[in-house]
Amino acid sequence: MSLPAINPTTTQAWKKLQAHFKEVENLKMQNVFSEEPERANKFSIDWQDFYLDYSKNRITSETIKLLVELAKEAGLKEAIQQQFSGARINETEDRAVLHTALRDFNDMKPEVKETLQKMKAFSEEIISGNWKGYTGKPIKTIVNIGIGGSDLGPDMVTESLKFYKNHLDVKYISNVDGDHVMEVLMTLDRETTLFIIVSKTFTTQETLTNANTTRSWFLEKAEEKAIGSHFVAVSTNIEAVKNFGIASENIFPMWDWVGGRFSLWSAVGLSSCCAVGYSNYEAMLKGAHEMDQHFEKTEFSENIPVVLALVSIWYSNFFASETEAVIPYSQYLTKLVSYLQQAFMESNGKSTDRNGEKVSYNTGSIVWGSTGTNSQHAFFQLLHQGTRLVPIDFILFSESCYGQKEHQEKLAANCLAQSEALMEGNTATSEENNYKKFEGNKPSNTLLIKKLTPRNLGSLLAMYEHKLFVKGIIFNIYSFDQWGVELGKNIAKNTLHAIQSDGSTKNPSTNNLLKRLK
Numbered sequence: 001m002s003l004p005a006i007n008p009t010t011t012q013a014w015k016k017l018q019a020h021f022k023e024v025e026n027l028k029m030q031n032v033f034s035e036e037p038e039r040a041n042k043f044s045i046d047w048q049d050f051y052l053d054y055s056k057n058r059i060t061s062e063t064i065k066l067l068v069e070l071a072k073e074a075g076l077k078e079a080i081q082q083q084f085s086g087a088r089i090n091e092t093e094d095r096a097v098l099h100t101a102l103r104d105f106n107d108m109k110p111e112v113k114e115t116l117q118k119m120k121a122f123s124e125e126i127i128s129g130n131w132k133g134y135t136g137k138p139i140k141t142i143v144n145i146g147i148g149g150s151d152l153g154p155d156m157v158t159e160s161l162k163f164y165k166n167h168l169d170v171k172y173i174s175n176v177d178g179d180h181v182m183e184v185l186m187t188l189d190r191e192t193t194l195f196i197i198v199s200k201t202f203t204t205q206e207t208l209t210n211a212n213t214t215r216s217w218f219l220e221k222a223e224e225k226a227i228g229s230h231f232v233a234v235s236t237n238i239e240a241v242k243n244f245g246i247a248s249e250n251i252f253p254m255w256d257w258v259g260g261r262f263s264l265w266s267a268v269g270l271s272s273c274c275a276v277g278y279s280n281y282e283a284m285l286k287g288a289h290e291m292d293q294h295f296e297k298t299e300f301s302e303n304i305p306v307v308l309a310l311v312s313i314w315y316s317n318f319f320a321s322e323t324e325a326v327i328p329y330s331q332y333l334t335k336l337v338s339y340l341q342q343a344f345m346e347s348n349g350k351s352t353d354r355n356g357e358k359v360s361y362n363t364g365s366i367v368w369g370s371t372g373t374n375s376q377h378a379f380f381q382l383l384h385q386g387t388r389l390v391p392i393d394f395i396l397f398s399e400s401c402y403g404q405k406e407h408q409e410k411l412a413a414n415c416l417a418q419s420e421a422l423m424e425g426n427t428a429t430s431e432e433n434n435y436k437k438f439e440g441n442k443p444s445n446t447l448l449i450k451k452l453t454p455r456n457l458g459s460l461l462a463m464y465e466h467k468l469f470v471k472g473i474i475f476n477i478y479s480f481d482q483w484g485v486e487l488g489k490n491i492a493k494n495t496l497h498a499i500q501s502d503g504s505t506k507n508p509s510t511n512n513l514l515k516r517l518k
């Protein structure tokens, strides 16, 4: 069973959208709200603790109708069914795409259940202090060594759920930068530190280098047999982990049907599970599953991830906007954007379609952003008065975790004011001074969520996973491979050889730089 492979620009809906675009290109949001009193309600979706307001977009009911037609013509319904049923929709790697199966407690694969039980038991041992280091002391610090999906997801979850965190100090080493590795190692007490080596393939240069350096550092004071109580691993490559010296009972499996950037729901999330405890971790998985069901079962026009994806395509492919920003009004979500960058840009940064042809339209957008209010004082100038159209997702929580009312009111006021200012501009006041003019008409979505809980975080992350899926299906690309990262990795092997052997490469600029390196 293959995914449908339809060039979106050849669909009836796309042609209609092109004609429709000409009609609404200059639509002013400042006017449409008065023409359509129900607009704010009409372009909103209320789902559990989520409320999505997408009324501040350059759309009409006709736009949404045509975009939904586009999704239907592109075979989205069929594609969703294929994904959830475990079809091998990652065709270029001949794999299923089943991160959703990691959080489906109603119908859980035995190996997933077993691994979750192992994570539960392990995290409880660590948190309770029953798990002892080589000198008999309980573990106080956990260091996750991994990169890409084996780092960004768990690191972001640990940071996002800091409010729910226990006493454990959880750190992340990802970059092969030895200075950073040393900075972390210097803070550690060998006797009370546990290292989790996370690599789906267990062949990643950065992770293996960092793991080897860490092991050597550990063995400067401890004996080889102490490795058993201080190193565990998460991988699909069990043999390579054993060769590294980690015993089978300390290996947490994962599977080739879980992509690296979708793996925080698997044992890759072990560090975050230890940080917040299994019950919070499980609540996050359940929240993600609820969003999975919403995505799978809700009609497109009421489906949060589908609507977000369609509106995003409207801007990137009709208004030619190159980027989109995500601005969460919560400092806990400070690592969300880096995580989303891998999710979106590694998935949809492709230019060969599912027929093997080069695409003739824009695919994945550049995703960027930072937390509000900090970003207001950094790059919002460009959003308000620059020349580029940047659609924005504002994410706001109704309640703060600590119940700090005054701060939360100010956060909320800023978030709502920014989306309003971007949309309204100040043309109505006919500002004479051009430097002080705000054109307005800048689009945004506002996602209002009751509170940052593990469950709602799970739903939020799953929402973005499905958004990128929908975009990839309509773009007619394969979202679940990442061949684009291979060339640089391969060249780096030759370059490293050239550096270590005083050799050269075939590129004159590189050679010049190699000489300078010496």
Ligand SMILES: O=P(O)(O)OC[C@H]1O[C@H](O)[C@H](O)[C@@H](O)[C@@H]1O
Binding pocket: 147, 148, 149, 150, 198, 199, 200, 201, 202, 203, 204, 207, 260, 261, 346, 482, 485
């Ligand atoms: O988990 P690993 O096999 O070490 O892979 C870590 C990362 O490596 C690559 O660069 C891939 O592009 C990422 O998708 C992956 O998450």
